[in-house]
Amino acid sequence: MSATVSINALNGTYAVDADHSTAAFAVRHMGISTFRGSFAGMSGSVGSDEQGRPVITGSVPVEGVSVKSPIDLRTHLLGEDFFDAQRHPQITFAGQPADLTTDGTITVEGDLTMRNVTRRVVATGSWTAPIEDPFGGVRAAIELKTTVDRRDYGMTWNMPLPKGGDALGNQVELTVHLELVAA
Numbered sequence: 042m043s044a045t046v047s048i049n050a051l052n053g054t055y056a057v058d059a060d061h062s063t064a065a066f067a068v069r070h071m072g073i074s075t076f077r078g079s080f081a082g083m084s085g086s087v088g089s090d091e092q093g094r095p096v097i098t099g100s101v102p103v104e105g106v107s108v109k110s111p112i113d114l115r116t117h118l119l120g121e122d123f124f125d126a127q128r129h130p131q132i133t134f135a136g137q138p139a140d141l142t143t144d145g146t147i148t149v150e151g152d153l154t155m156r157n158v159t160r161r162v163v164a165t166g167s168w169t170a171p172i173e174d175p176f177g178g179v180r181a182a183i184e185l186k187t188t189v190d191r192r193d194y195g196m197t198w199n200m201p202l203p204k205g206g207d208a209l210g211n212q213v214e215l216t217v218h219l220e221l222v223a224a
Contacts, residue, residue: 051087051089051095051141051168051170051171051181051221052089052093053088053089053223053224054086054087054088054089054223054224055086055087055088055181055221055222055223055224056085056086056221056222056224057083057084057085057086057087057099057219057220057221058180058220058221058222059082059083059084061220062083062217062218062219062220063079063083063216063217063218064079064080064083064101064215064216064217065077065078065079065080065215065216065217066078066079066213066214066215066216067213067214067216068191068209068210068212068213068214069209069210069212070208070209070210071202071208072202072206072207072208072210076108077108078106078107078108078118079106079107080101080102080103080105080106080107080132081101081105081107082101082102082104082105083099083100083101083105083217084099084100084101085097085098085099085100085134085219086098086099086224087181087183087219087221090138092138094138094139094140094141095138095139095141095147095183096136096137096138096139097134097136097139097149097151097183097219098133098134098135098136099133099134099217099219100131100132100133100134101131101132102130102131103119103124103126103129103130103131103132104119104126104130106118106119106124122196122198123196123198124155124156124196125156125195128156128157129155129156129157131154132153132154132155133153133154134151134152134153134154135151135152135154136149136150136151136152137149137150137151141168145167145168145169146165146166146167146168147165147166147167147168147183147185148163148164148165149163149164149165149185150162150163150164151164153187153189153215155194155196156194156195156196158193158194158195160189160193160194162187162189163187164185164186164187164215164217165185165186165187166183166184166185166186167183167184168181168182168183168184169181169182169183171223178222178223179222179223180220180221180222180223181221181223182218182219182220182221183217183218183219183221184216184217184218184219185216185217185219186214186215186216187214187215188212188213188214188215189212189213189215190211190212190213191211191212191213192211
């Protein structure tokens with residue numbers, strides 16, 4: 042069992058370095074493999090609550106979705122069946138104070154909003170204590186993962202497979218890798 046970090050190693054305010062951070066998703070496809078995509082243009086910050094625990098907030102523009110596909114899947118994802126980018130251009134996360142442990146793990150609970158639907162999620166992962174970079178700045182990192190049911194956010198599109206089952210899974214794994222720069 043790991044102890045909670047008594048002196049918060051992520052005190053202060055950090056901005057997400059969008060060039061060195063990623064937001065991605067993975068979903069079961071055709072019942073046999075995992076399809077992956079990502080988002081560009083992430084923004085966010087990590088501040089501290091009154092007890093010094095990190096509080097993560099962030100967003101990604103839906104227009105930043107990127108997928109590899111021989112068909113025009115990106116347009117379908119941006120449309121009403123999935124993200125409905127025209128009416129809901131941002132995916133946002135507003136975290137509660139996170140729990141850090143001495144073994145480098147982190148647990149974050151917060152509100153994830155997609156398509157104007159907000160659900161509470163719990164994400165787990167790892168954190169890396171701040172270091173000095175070669176340019177005189179201070180950097181830290183947080184990596185998180187959670188799973189959501191896309192139907193909870195109004196993304197119900199699917200297609201039946203000829204011998205049963207659905208073409209697209211409902212459970213979607215979300216991952217974020219945040220490289221943080223002290224403000």
